[in-house]
Amino acid sequence: RDHYAGRIARVSAYVKQLLFSNPQRRKILSEIVFFSISTQFEHFFTMLRLIGSETLNVARRSYASSAVPTTKMFVDGKFVESKTKDWIDLHDPATNEVVTRVPKCTQAEMQHAVESAKNAFKTWSQTSILTRQQIMFRLQHLIKSNMSELAKNITKEQGKTLVDAEGDVLRGLQVVEHCCSIPSLQLGETLPNVAKDMDTYSYTLPLGVTAGITPFNFPAMIPLWMFPVAITCGNTSIIKPSERDPGATMMLMEMLNEAGCPPGVVNVIHGAHDTVNFICDHPDIKAVSFVGSDQAGKYIYERAGRNGKRVQSNMGAKNHGVIMADANKENTLNQLAGAAFGAAGQRCMALSTAIFVGEAKNWIPDLVERAKKLKVNAGHVPGTDVGPVISPQSKERIHSLIQSGIDEGAKCSLDGRGIKVPNYEKGNFVGPTILTDVQAHMKCYKEEIFGPVLVCLNANTIDEAIEIINKNPYGNGTAIFTTNGATARKFVNQIDVGQVGVNVPIPVPLPMFSFTGTRGSFLGDQHFYGKQGVKFYTQTKTVTQLWRETDVSHTQAAVAMPTMN
Incomplete structure (x- = not known):
């Protein structure tokens, strides 16, 4: 046997x-x-x-039969080979070997995907809310059952550790779980007898075809922020995953099929700039969700908005951690190292900047020692703490920003630029790096590095630390580490940042709330997931109806403004 x-x-x-x-x-x-x-x-x-x-x-x-597999589109519930002649090579960040080839979909292919979603909307929008809920229940089960397989794909294409990749999937799964409560989330409002024999009620309706443009750093979580909320509200969805790691999205489509989602409700197209422009310009796409860089986010917000679309655009960040001298030292330094260097710093909520207040600056040598102990290796290797960054270009940019800090007077207390990883010499590795004595005018402070680099500033008081943060243009997240409740309360009340952690380094809200970055980190009126996510993907229809009980056969035409008395 x-x-x-x-x-x-x-x-x-x-x-x-x-x-x-x-x-x-x-x-x-x-x-x-x-x-x-x-x-x-x-x-x-x-x-x-x-x-x-x-x-x-x-x-x-739907992998192709060539030596290097290709990533296919997903349209009408099927994986479809693109007929394009333009392809993008996707590399394993740990080896820089080609993993798959991603198509730049043709205009005709993208048009077909939108037509498919538009046709599916006619029936999907009329499908009972309980049916949509049941599909989310089944999708939740399938994602949970296949979490390790999703994580392996993420590690292969994106580079993060397997443990971190499972966290990526889990945080997206939590949004799916919250979507299972859609009957309560999508309730309307009713008020009887607003006037004699007159009632008014409102209910939330889907918009139509929506679109999501996702980044490379969270291949599972960000798509799951988008299409589950969109479709449970009755919309259909076009997803353009990052051309750097679309595999997780394609696996999710396979699960969505298995969960019983009708063809055309979610379609996936691929590409780069032309695909983004297509989404922003197409008249049948009513709303666009985006997570990514400043430059792309501002461009999409302006172009899609100019074409009359709703847009929610999560962009760059410079998240500060304020370390007070009364904080729990061991716990604070451990959390700081994890939040700064986890996922190789490629998180929009990474704690990339530390402000040491008063005597807390004496903790920096201990922080350096902790960072030195972090293991840098390929993401699938057991025990790895820090994997590679996404591309050689990203690695080069990180190196350049580190050097700019040194050139402007910062001290490099820990330099990860020269790290060598045995058996992965061609990988895009940058070791944990700590720049100290950084000033607010330096390039390494003003720009989002998006790598395993922690820039450290000093402040004499909590007021000075708050002032530094509030002058920074970004407003995604911040955290304070302290054992003093009054200090924490002062910080929470005076800080101008959308998401605040108190002894919590990465304060990403769970899906019963919403992801509420502000200022330079977000453009739009409604945020992702939670109640605001439902509002983004729906519109309100209000009905006022009159059924008089008395005889109205002899009434006269009224030309005055109705006051409903």
């Missing part, structure tokens, strides 16, 4: 590898012949069923 199982496993592995060259076909064929002449029929048919299952999985995932 073990011998047969081994043979079956090898056949399964051959198919999974997707190497459909002639030698590979002959190898699979030889296995079939071996089974047909030397085993019982039940073993032979077990093998055939397994081959069929694996082949079906290949078809469903």
